[in-house]
Amino acid sequence: MRQHNLSRVLHSLADQGALSRAEVAGRIGLTRAAVSTLVDELLRGGLLSERGPGRSGSVGRPGSQLLLANRGPCGFGAEIGVDHLTVCAMDLRGTVRARLERRLRLEGSDPVPVLAELASLLEALAAEAGALGLWPAGLAVAVPGLVARGTATITRAPNLGWSEVDLAPLLPSGAFPLRVDNEANYGALAELWGDPGADGPGSFVHVSARIGIGAAIVVDGAVLRGAHGFAGELGHVPVRPGGPLCSCGARGCLETYAGEAALLRAAGLDLRGDPGERTGELADRCTAQDPAALRAVRQAGTALGIALSGAVNLLDPQRVVIGGSLARLTPWLLPPVRRELARRTMLTAGGRTTETPVTGSLIGPAGPLLGAARSAVRGALDKPARLLAPPGGGLMA
Amino acid sequence: MRQHNLSRVLHSLADQGALSRAEVAGRIGLTRAAVSTLVDELLRGGLLSERGPGRSGSVGRPGSQLLLANRGPCGFGAEIGVDHLTVCAMDLRGTVRARLERRLRLEGSDPVPVLAELASLLEALAAEAGALGLWPAGLAVAVPGLVARGTATITRAPNLGWSEVDLAPLLPSGAFPLRVDNEANYGALAELWGDPGADGPGSFVHVSARIGIGAAIVVDGAVLRGAHGFAGELGHVPVRPGGPLCSCGARGCLETYAGEAALLRAAGLDLRGDPGERTGELADRCTAQDPAALRAVRQAGTALGIALSGAVNLLDPQRVVIGGSLARLTPWLLPPVRRELARRTMLTAGGRTTETPVTGSLIGPAGPLLGAARSAVRGALDKPARLLAPPGGGLMA
Structure with missing residues (x-):
């Protein structure tokens, strides 16, 4: 229940940007005192930061605004396109902080080397993100094909010539959750979440x-x-x-x-x-x-x-x-x-x-990548316990 | 919360037919003791009956089976068709106990006298149901047209020539909830609920x-x-x-x-x-x-x-x-x-x-009427407080 309430505090800030403690309490239907306890834990864990209203310097006074942290955990999004592999790191606030792309032609390709290339691109992204104080708490991959419900398996991607490719063993997913979905679905989610x-x-x-x-x-x-x-x-x-x-x-x-x-x-x-x-x-x-x-x-x-x-x-x-x-x-x-x-x-x-x-x-062709990254961020906010105790070790842990 | 748990007991029996107290407890995730208290209240209110396993006569022993009552509250279903008005009373167990029909041609009809005819048919149904010890706890009407979401208003029924007809003031709905929906939706619900x-x-x-x-x-x-x-x-x-x-x-x-x-x-x-x-x-x-x-x-x-x-x-x-x-x-x-x-x-x-x-x-043309009646029953089971204290007075109360 506490984990659930911590998650609700995080999601209310993800949806709204900046809120006071009282505003958070109003949105999630808990008392001000209960919210303060939750917020304190999240502040200590580095998942929130606080912005004063400019009048006084004391932390925790009524008027101060809470924000999600822009350091610490982030979401990794990836897109496998017919002519490109693109990855990005999105912080908890929804801002893309790092982005890498390789242009290549994937029609009729062998999935194993392509996914090795994607894994190396994600390693490079992790290095860039790390330099910004960010570490990946989830990875979501947009693919140009059908994904069997609830799996990481591309059932059929006609424009790649791939079928029955399970991404899980071929991508760095040991340390954090992996999601795979059709690019059209992630594009739609970017549209949905992009219109607060x-x-x-x-x-x-x-x-x-x-x-x-x-x-x-x-x-x-x-x-x-x-x-x-x-x-x-x-x-x-x-x-x-x-x-x-x-x-x-x-x-x-x-x-x-x-x-x-x-x-x-x-x-x-x-x-x-x-x-x-x-x-x-x-x-x-x-x-x-x-x-x-x-x-x-x-x-x-x-x-x-x-x-x-x-x-x-x-x-x-x-x-x-x-x-x-x-x-x-x-x-x-x-x-x-x-x-x-x-x-x-x-x-x-x-x-x-x-x-x-x-x-x-209005989002344009970046929709699937942005939707995937946002999906990874939202998934991370669902499990605050993982964010408060980040894993040690590297990307492939 | 207690109302919610009473409702869950009723729905588990509506879905399964007959269950022991222990089976109900297993299905809804409450303790056997908590379920016994809920069941006692429902038995006292006449919403359940009990069937022994044939070995001993004592009420409440572990092996006895609980059933929804086949007297007391029931659901009324109605269908407005292009060539008929049909109504039925369905008991809490899902059995149609009474059914009345008038054949008539409704293309290009005036909705006011047609709905007066339907109201009189429902009065006659209430009399038949009353003779069986049943009283209506809800009415659902299937119509051959579009119904605006969350209303009792037929927006457009081209085969009747009706548009913007609000059924609420024209039907006996003072004493119980009225639902109105497209016949295709009720037909589908009959299919869904008919396949336990x-x-x-x-x-x-x-x-x-x-x-x-x-x-x-x-x-x-x-x-x-x-x-x-x-x-x-x-x-x-x-x-x-x-x-x-x-x-x-x-x-x-x-x-x-x-x-x-x-x-x-x-x-x-x-x-x-x-x-x-x-x-x-x-x-x-x-x-x-x-x-x-x-x-x-x-x-x-x-x-x-x-x-x-x-x-x-x-x-x-x-x-x-x-x-x-x-x-x-x-x-x-x-x-x-x-x-x-x-x-x-x-x-x-x-x-x-x-x-x-x-x-x-496999249900055939009776689907919309059966789906409407079942929808009225299920709606009634959502609000056990109403069923434990039935309204006095007549159908048009």
């Missing part, structure tokens, strides 16, 4: 496009994972059942209209450049009013709007957010998406017809 | 067809309601975006292929008979190998399979259940549904490709 002013826990569909198209469905603040962990496969929702052949073997999936390769082909662009990054060129051409580019994006938007109409009819979300590489194309993509949604979904609430709002993500 | 041997809380998509096609999405044992309460509109998921015009104004919705009118038209049948019941004739023709009937059902099954492929890709449910009037057509409907799902969804779990199972509902 939101009115209650959100319910939204977050579209995450790189090479393929995925989505995460967030219901009342939690990602809907599905029976096997495979929910959110928006890219394979049928748009036109007799349409073009998809890499999955079906016909007319959304990816055959709005996936990166389909978009570039329709715009008359070739497939050079880094996969997942080539829509930048397409956005430039749209800005220059290139007719083929505009037509390609319009057609992709229509297909995306048809697939999202199905999702909105089934899920009735508060909103739809377009993230990943498609977020760059929103000036041209959103009008046809909105037109299809207006035609194909009927939402009558409180006596008036409402439309489900569709917006581009 | 299921392995944990279910996650499934329940298709509910009458005249239109709806669905309920159950995630970890709870109906996913959506931001406004309008989730599950499977009938308006696009199947072929340029397809036939739907009553909703869009083109190619699932209802234009698999709704009752579309099915009968494709089979060359006219639209006589009771709406929502006319698929019986179609099933007879399929049994007789009528080619037009078989072709119509096959085409509907293909369209249903395409729409469900989208739902399965998005939601990754454990299973899909076909209920309502389409359940009668499953011998001919399921093969094309399964073929489309096998083509258009890719689920790889634990190293092997799995298919999401699709089955017909």
Whole structure:
């Protein structure tokens, strides 16, 4: 129970930034005296710091503000992309303090050397973090594939050519908890946690496009994972059942209209450049009013709007957010998406017809990495006992 | 806390049927002594009865079995259908003890006299229930339309022609809680609660067809309601975006292929008979190998399979259940549904490709009424204080 209350104090500060003891007490429903005892323990353990209101110097007076520490435990986030490995260290306040990246091509790669590379990148990150007084209390890895629910195993990552890869034995996870999830889910969580002013826990569909198209469905603040962990496969929702052949073997999936390769082909662009990054060129051409580019994006938007109409009819979300590489194309993509949604979904609430709002993500392509790091931080805040007694030894302990 | 523990004793018996005191204690994690005190209070209040194991006659000995009472409080369920009003009284054990129905045509009806008719039917049900020693502790109404989340207001019921109808002032709800929900949601809950041997809380998509096609999405044992309460509109998921015009104004919705009118038209049948019941004739023709009937059902099954492929890709449910009037057509409907799902969804779990199972509902068209009544019973079991001190006065108190 005490551990639980310590965790609630930490989470209230993670959500709000800075609070007085009285404000913490109000938020978590404990007495001021009980909160003071908890706060003292966390201050002694170095998990909190205190900021005076500027009038007097005494620690613990009513007006002083508590903050999470920006030294000590932190969360490590990692992203395995088709063309990059990226890692970052996020302190308890949610600030990214160190970031490292290796550019490389991972299509059809052997997972063992790739994960050895990622492990060495994490060692380098631990060294950088250590120089800042930070040590990793958790690691979360965003991957471009399906992860079996409750495991660290990539069941299938078609764009890497990986299947049934268990990350746990190949990554430095002995000293702290390891989480692995689909990049679309972490991207959606970054969107959720990045909006502290939101009115209650959100319910939204977050579209995450790189090479393929995925989505995460967030219901009342939690990602809907599905029976096997495979929910959110928006890219394979049928748009036109007799349409073009998809890499999955079906016909007319959304990816055959709005996936990166389909978009570039329709715009008359070739497939050079880094996969997942080539829509930048397409956005430039749209800005220059290139007719083929505009037509390609319009057609992709229509297909995306048809697939999202199905999702909105089934899920009735508060909103739809377009993230990943498609977020760059929103000036041209959103009008046809909105037109299809207006035609194909009927939402009558409180006596008036409402439309489900569709917006581009403000977080951009860093979403999955930030969501993973934040997930590691939040997981660490759940277990304050581990943070008050940090493990000795190195990263691979 | 005591109310909460009384409620947990009642729910454990509602879920399991009959249990000894020791079994109840094991299920809810309290001591045998604490459970005995709770059970004594519930026995005194008439909410439980006791059944000896046949060896000795003393009350309260270890081997005796506890059961919920089959007298006293009960749940009232009601269904407003396009061609009927039906009500039933379900005792705490989940047995329907009384049932009344009026056949009438409600397309384009005025809601005020219809709800007056329903109120008089509920008065008659209360009289029948009273003769059995039962009194209503809650009422739940299944309606063929959208209900705004957390209200008793039908936002839109296109097949009745109703919009913005608040049931609360028009039904006898002064003496007990009133719940109103979409018939598809109650049908799904009947499916969920009707399977006590299921392995944990279910996650499934329940298709509910009458005249239109709806669905309920159950995630970890709870109906996913959506931001406004309008989730599950499977009938308006696009199947072929340029397809036939739907009553909703869009083109190619699932209802234009698999709704009752579309099915009968494709089979060359006219639209006589009771709406929502006319698929019986179609099933007879399929049994007789009528080619037009078989072709119509096959085409509907293909369209249903395409729409469900989208739902399965998005939601990754454990299973899909076909209920309502389409359940009668499953011998001919399921093969094309399964073929489309096998083509258009890719689920790889634990190293092997799995298919999401699709089955017909075993509950049949009574699902919404049974789910509503069970919902009223479960709501009553949440508030044992009300059941231990039943209200005096009549139904309209």
